[in-house]
Amino acid sequence: MADDTCNDxxxxxxxxxxxxxxTPASTSSLYVVDDQQRRLSQTPVPSSSSPSASxxxxxxxxxxxxxxxxxxxxxxxxxxxxxxxVCTRPGQIDFRDPAAVRQLTVSLLRRDFGLTVTLPHDRLCxxxxxxLSYVIWVTELVAATENGPPSPVVGLxxxxxxxCIYPLLAxxxxxxxxxxxxxxxxxxxxSARANVERNLLKERIKVITRSPDGSLxxxxxxxxDKLTFSMCNPPFYASADEMAASATAKQQPPYSACTGAPxxxxxxGAPLSLEKIVKIDSEDIGGEIAFVGRIxxxxxxxxxxxxxxxxxxxxxxxxxALVTQLRAHGIDNYAVTALVHGSKTRRWVLGWSFxxxxxxxxxxxxxxxxxxxxxxxxxxxxxxxxEVFSVPRTSxxxxxxxxxxxxxRGLELTSWxxxxxxxQGVGRTRENVWGRAWRRKKQRExxxxxxxxxxxxxxxxxxxxxxxxxxxxxxxxxxxxxxxxRWLEGHNEAIYQSFCGFLKTKLKESTSTKSA
Ligand SMILES: C[S@@+](CC[C@H](N)C(=O)[O-])C[C@H]1O[C@@H](n2cnc3c(N)ncnc32)[C@H](O)[C@@H]1O
Numbered sequence: 049m050a051d052d053t054c055n056d057x058x059x060x061x062x063x064x065x066x067x068x069x070x071t072p073a074s075t076s077s078l079y080v081v082d083d084q085q086r087r088l089s090q091t092p093v094p095s096s097s098s099p100s101a102s103x104x105x106x107x108x109x110x111x112x113x114x115x116x117x118x119x120x121x122x123x124x125x126x127x128x129x130x131x132x133x134v135c136t137r138p139g140q141i142d143f144r145d146p147a148a149v150r151q152l153t154v155s156l157l158r159r160d161f162g163l164t165v166t167l168p169h170d171r172l173c174x175x176x177x178x179x180l181s182y183v184i185w186v187t188e189l190v191a192a193t194e195n196g197p198p199s200p201v202v203g204l205x206x207x208x209x210x211x212c213i214y215p216l217l218a219x220x221x222x223x224x225x226x227x228x229x230x231x232x233x234x235x236x237x238x239s240a241r242a243n244v245e246r247n248l249l250k251e252r253i254k255v256i257t258r259s260p261d262g263s264l265x266x267x268x269x270x271x272x273d274k275l276t277f278s279m280c281n282p283p284f285y286a287s288a289d290e291m292a293a294s295a296t297a298k299q300q301p302p303y304s305a306c307t308g309a310p311x312x313x314x315x316x317g318a319p320l321s322l323e324k325i326v327k328i329d330s331e332d333i334g335g336e337i338a339f340v341g342r343i344x345x346x347x348x349x350x351x352x353x354x355x356x357x358x359x360x361x362x363x364x365x366x367x368x369a370l371v372t373q374l375r376a377h378g379i380d381n382y383a384v385t386a387l388v389h390g391s392k393t394r395r396w397v398l399g400w401s402f403x404x405x406x407x408x409x410x411x412x413x414x415x416x417x418x419x420x421x422x423x424x425x426x427x428x429x430x431x432x433x434x435e436v437f438s439v440p441r442t443s444x445x446x447x448x449x450x451x452x453x454x455x456x457r458g459l460e461l462t463s464w465x466x467x468x469x470x471x472q473g474v475g476r477t478r479e480n481v482w483g484r485a486w487r488r489k490k491q492r493e494x495x496x497x498x499x500x501x502x503x504x505x506x507x508x509x510x511x512x513x514x515x516x517x518x519x520x521x522x523x524x525x526x527x528x529x530x531x532x533x534r535w536l537e538g539h540n541e542a543i544y545q546s547f548c549g550f551l552k553t554k555l556k557e558s559t560s561t562k563s564a
Pocket of ligand 1: 172173174206207208209210211213214230231232233236258259260261264281282283284311312313315
């Protein structure tokens with residue numbers, strides 16, 4: 049259970065509001081290249097069927113909610129008498145007091161999201177900033193990998209808990225989204241359904257009962273053929289003993305025990321067939337790795353029926369083991385991020401996809417906040433955005449756009465759409481049409497020579513049935529003009545690198561011809 053309320057509290061009394069302030073993985077640096085994302089950050093969220101007064105707020109409001117201005121408990125107490133009543137001193141609460149922590153969650157959900165939520169005393173109390181960070185990252189992931197006209201978004205929350213917090217937040221931040229929420233715990237399910245109904249979200253959030261031996265990724269039960277994403281905060285411990293030992297080791301007050309029931313925090317299932325691929329020290333097989341390993345095993349069968357499978361992880365070791373598993377299964381399209389809360393508490397989120405559309409670097413590799421991932425650079429997903437060419441400010445920047453357009457128009461791409469106002473073009477191809485093998489094949493065709501077998505063999509097909517897609521963007525800045533290339537679609541990194549090399553060489557040739 050990756051939950052900072054229960055596990056990583058450093059001090060029991062919040063003397064400084066940073067104790068609970070979240071720093072979501074996303075920062076303004078996320079919006080560097082991708083226009084779709086840029087639009088997302090600027091476009092007000094459309095009005096919703098939700099009763100929430102806050103639902104007409106733009107996405108940027110939620111993205112920055114707990115980043116720019118840290119949580120100000122004094123202001124919250126001024127706004128909300130119920131929160132003021134649990135403050136021990138102005139602007140302070142005692143984190144050992146479950147009632148105070150619950151009230152903090154209830155008050156933030158009401159003030160910042162217009163949500164009215166009731167939390168049972170004997171179930172997990174979700175910290176809002178952490179849960180919001182994950183929802184924001186999923187929103188950005190979905191936006192960054194929407195290729196074509198926007199399609200309806202339906203998400204699945206596996207193990208929604210008594211709060212139903214992920215679907216409630218996801219549907220408030222994204223007023224067109226729908227969610228399916230699952231759980232096995234009768235008490236949590238009753239409470240989750242009540243929270244959905246209380247917020248008049250029954251039309252958009254469907255809560256379904258699962259059994260411990262049923263599948264985790266309940267697509268067939270979701271009234272939809274395909275899901276856009278799944279998300280999950282898995283049970284953290286492998287056994288009740290491990291949970292008890294952890295509480296003793298941290299010398300925590302029995303607080304975690306009274307807010308998180310064993311059904312929420314313990315998963316003792318085996319990590320299925322995954323242990324065959326990477327031998328994990330049995331001590332490391334916590335509940336979360338087994339739970340997410342099971343999701344991974346199911347995803348290998350379901351494949352594209354879910355566009356993005358995602359999960360939050362409480363241990364970096366779990367992330368490392370699971371990424372290793374993904375790669376062992378040939379899953380190359382994945383994304384990781386770190387969620388940083390206060391100065392110490394970290395969680396990681398892993399997402400993977402069988403689809404060809406690749407997220408931006410900022411979404412897939414944790415952006416500038418990829419704390420904790422520095423030592424694991426080799427496990428990060430492929431870099432999908434590079435600067436291929438630049439000219440200083442003094443050079444003839446105006447000709448760069450037409451040069452890019454001319455070079456790419458000269459290739460036999462499946463499609464190439466250049467917009468000379470935004471200085472951005474999108475291209476697709478089924479094979480490497482810039483390489484020597486392609487040129488030789490063409491020359492032979494022109495000569496009527498049909499013995500092309502050698503060249504055809506050498507001609508790198510992008511992949512059967514899929515394409516290589518890219519976006520070329522020109523940015524004109526104070527320092528100069530830069531040409532960026534983003535890998536948008538496909539599974540073949542070598543083709544992307546080869547294409548960037550080709551574009552760089554051609555642009556160099558083109559500018560040197562001009563200046564000669
Ligand atoms: C750590 S809690 C997360 C609760 C909530 N999503 C949150 O983040 O606060 C894990 C949840 O998974 C649920 N769970 C455990 N096994 C499950 C299964 N096989 N299918 C669906 N949910 C399950 C538990 O009942 C619990 O509510």
